[in-house]
Amino acid sequence: MPRFALLGAGFIGSVHAANLAAHPGIDFRLVYDVDQQRAEALAVAHGAVAATSLEEVFDPSRIDAVFIASSTDTHAEHLRRAAAVGIAALCEKPIDLDLDRARETAAFAQQSGVAVMVDFNRRFDRDYAELKRVVDSGEIGKVELIQLTSRGPSMPPLSYVAVSGGQMRDQTVHFFDLARWLSGLDPVEVFATGSALAEPGIAQYDDVDTSAVTLRLPGGALVQIDSVRRTGYGYDERIEIMGSEGMVEARRHRNGAVSRYSGASVVDDGLHPGWFERVQPTYAAALAAFVSSLEGGAAPIPTLDDGLKAQAIAEAATLSLRSGRMEPIKY
Amino acid sequence: MPRFALLGAGFIGSVHAANLAAHPGIDFRLVYDVDQQRAEALAVAHGAVAATSLEEVFDPSRIDAVFIASSTDTHAEHLRRAAAVGIAALCEKPIDLDLDRARETAAFAQQSGVAVMVDFNRRFDRDYAELKRVVDSGEIGKVELIQLTSRGPSMPPLSYVAVSGGQMRDQTVHFFDLARWLSGLDPVEVFATGSALAEPGIAQYDDVDTSAVTLRLPGGALVQIDSVRRTGYGYDERIEIMGSEGMVEARRHRNGAVSRYSGASVVDDGLHPGWFERVQPTYAAALAAFVSSLEGGAAPIPTLDDGLKAQAIAEAATLSLRSGRMEPIKY
Amino acid sequence: MPRFALLGAGFIGSVHAANLAAHPGIDFRLVYDVDQQRAEALAVAHGAVAATSLEEVFDPSRIDAVFIASSTDTHAEHLRRAAAVGIAALCEKPIDLDLDRARETAAFAQQSGVAVMVDFNRRFDRDYAELKRVVDSGEIGKVELIQLTSRGPSMPPLSYVAVSGGQMRDQTVHFFDLARWLSGLDPVEVFATGSALAEPGIAQYDDVDTSAVTLRLPGGALVQIDSVRRTGYGYDERIEIMGSEGMVEARRHRNGAVSRYSGASVVDDGLHPGWFERVQPTYAAALAAFVSSLEGGAAPIPTLDDGLKAQAIAEAATLSLRSGRMEPIKY
Amino acid sequence: MPRFALLGAGFIGSVHAANLAAHPGIDFRLVYDVDQQRAEALAVAHGAVAATSLEEVFDPSRIDAVFIASSTDTHAEHLRRAAAVGIAALCEKPIDLDLDRARETAAFAQQSGVAVMVDFNRRFDRDYAELKRVVDSGEIGKVELIQLTSRGPSMPPLSYVAVSGGQMRDQTVHFFDLARWLSGLDPVEVFATGSALAEPGIAQYDDVDTSAVTLRLPGGALVQIDSVRRTGYGYDERIEIMGSEGMVEARRHRNGAVSRYSGASVVDDGLHPGWFERVQPTYAAALAAFVSSLEGGAAPIPTLDDGLKAQAIAEAATLSLRSGRMEPIKY
16 A cells, blocks of 8 residues: 655645545555644644655655645655655646756656656546547547637636746646647647736736637647636536547536526526536546556556646747747647 | 318417418418408418308318317317318317217218318427337337426416316316327326416316326326416426336427526526417428328328327316326226 | 444445544444444444444443434334433434334434434435525425426345335335425325336335325425336436426436537436435435534434324325325324 | 519528518519529519519619629629619628628718618527627626637538638638627737648638637637538537626527437437528528618618628638738728
């Protein structure tokens, strides 16, 4: 039973802690956070222990795998350290906001031979897995057009936006990964345009909150992605894949299945209030896949390379936001 | 091209007039109504002529077929007269509110050999025809349970209720026919219970406006029908047929396909305001089937017998409303 | 933190065990089962201990509450024993298949003053709670017609049917409770008819597998319930409540939200394979409500009286199945 | 009652002929077509007369309005001729495939003062009119993102593609108009990219059959349009408009409302087989609006200017298909 340490005891860290504790095949040992009190509280709540130093965590005699859920700027360092001592790692995206540094880190980790997985959790969504199954089965023929909608309910704080790397790298990157995974193809060119409509203040960071992206896949298939930071109607995510023989769609999720009929209209339950309600089950599923891979010996997927490629698309998209033209994607 | 006369220039008469005029295979000649002015107006609007007497109508040298859409108490007489002179007839249900008289009339008409069809128009609904096709194909196996919902938006006037024969004979009878037709079986027993909830005043006519009916089919399959005179949300009709291998449903129809998302709910277009908007296309389809049958020589369906059987179920259901027990159906 | 013992380590016992273990406000101590090995295995998996005798369980110095999930014929005895020593109880329905014995047991428990709750878990379903909220808000006006659909995917084994008390007492009873709870009214009369269509063999137990029930509520509102043991399309449950001003519906649940478009049709994810997938979250919610009530001091709901009333309806319905007439319900 | 002549007796001409004949406020007089036999047949079927020359048509003593549904290359000439003699005109888009010639023609017609309407029939769709109403009501706040899907079931013949002007001018132009109309704004920039996936042969015409367009509106709102010539699942059209306060969607239309449940899936009626079934009612509605405007004296909408603006967007989009960059739109 692999012994796990969790790095990061913030909101997403607490989600992972609960999943680590609930997984019957995991021995959840340590929680580390720069705020030791926070680490302590989270560890206690889930029957683990707070680590007092990173040395405790990166000790292969006590820990087999780390879950890196600390702040973005620490991912690369933690990953490198895990790789150096032969500890497996499940790492929140991105490896590093700087793509060159991310590449170096990934190369180092790959040479080390340790099992590393990037936590693109949406791949483990029940509906998206079904999309993938349908596409791979050939049922809709050759993929020709993909549409992805990614819309959050409310602007993150400006302090977050300031260090996020921008909408492409922070939000849309999940959908760049889904587009690659679902089509089985690496996009070759990208066009992006966007505006600061929900929060004009983000223009000071040269960022956008409402954007439209178009990708070209090898062979000419197209992908459209819209990314929105703030809707007036909850969290909205949907994917549609059209092929030469048919189309498959993962519809918006609703909060419930109640309909109220009166007068000339029907009022249904709306969308989830936030992203977390929508994607919550995917975190446990991703963790289970990682553990499964550790046991089975096969390299875990999504790989570091998947992480790098999604980032490379985000880089080119960010460039296109400024250039107003289709940009080639350099992997 | 059959020459038609229309009997009755009320609301439903005007619907039939428009369909008679629009059908390319019909020569629409005459309109008769006890209110001659009304006949005149309707005839003019559709390129026909107002008949001044019933003799003009029931003249086989000038008319090949009559559409009987006059008041209920005149159906039997018109039908008998048409049969007597060899004029085909498409007749609004019921043949007569008095089942014995209806039977005698039907027997007379059947002996005459003229083509007669009872206008159970819902059989010609696109979705119900698809239900029938699915059931007949064997796709859902043996029919085990049928549910029919029949809910009107508003109480008819008391004056109408007084002469309607009651909810079973007036409203539910359409669904008795649908249940027979869809299952291909003649129900053997019926239980009905109801209340005067929307309009307590109808209790004086020993009538109900909200009722629940259960039919037993040969072999033990069951049918549930709810009939409501007044909803607070428009016209509501749906049918569900469960078989041993699956289920098929004709869903409620919506007014349109617009959804408005805001806050925590989604507002969709509601149901049709009235029964007419829901079933309108079925009238033209029923007429077309009648004409087709006149041309092809096969006896038109639904037959007078279909009309009598639906009435027989309504009789037994009306009896059950009072007896509180399952009543045998006497065809 | 209340100390719990679980009675019964079968399938449903294992569901409750997981919920007892996961609830942060419960101290899960003991598991008892007539099959001690089974008790042992379940206890170990959830950090509890297997009780070697019922004396250990009904010891108020060690246990505050019992969860009675043992075989039906033991419910009354366990409940009585808990009440006798002042231990709270959450009891699977029914209290006893014999209504008189159930009444005596309930009377004894009520006199003892211990907190007892009957586990009509569906009341804790998110969608049904929303139905209740809408009805209570007055939004749909006065309740006039309720429809409940209860359809399981496959016949239980004949051995189960033989001791189940029949479809009304075993399956439909949940919906009798829902009808009472949602309407806030105690039905006065019931009509039921049914057939053995899925498994003719159950006729030897004088039982049915496909049935239609109609209830009359005080004031004349009606309730229709269809109960089916075996569908060809998964587990199907839906509720619709029509009032004088509108209607509210808890739709069927789907397995997922994927639609596949090709040719002239759209293939959607179907229903859950079984009842458990549909109602699973309600068990934890019911348990949480019980614990909440223990802490808050208010009597837990559904009460023993709720359990008795649903059973009384089932008795009258069972009688009606044979008599073919509306039967009064004797609470 | 305005006297109408119809120019063009092809497929779309026959649709207009039926609507002209059915409209109670129109005196449908003449049909003209270069193929006189075709004109004759269509005229006879609808109670009109075949014109033997254009002189008969453009004679204001006999004709008040023309419906220009002839081949695209004749629109401008017919429009100019109607304007010259003071005959009102309802004109199929485009005015002319050559934007400069279209502009000259429009200027001439506008100076003449005759009533002219461009037949962007989708504006008269019930659901799209409801979208417009919702947007204009302010219910969804300020428009921020619009998505339009335009997907036909099958490739038009290559001979048609060859003279169509390309996908932007022929297909997407309808959605450029809808985007302008629904937002109330003239797009300022456009990006388009596309591929020949369904029919590689169209590449010889420098055309595409699968494309993705992004428009920028004044103020930064974005529009995404996907245009597809051939799906494997029927005719697919949907529109979604997100604003700062909510979202409104006109969903795909289905062929019917029947659902078949079996095993683990639900099979629903699919989309319409072709564009005509989807938009058919809009033609009569557009014609009615034109007649209404002739009677009321207000200038009909959509105007020639609306036609020119949609074309200007199509021009810039066609340019962008080649340049790979955002192009300014020159009205």
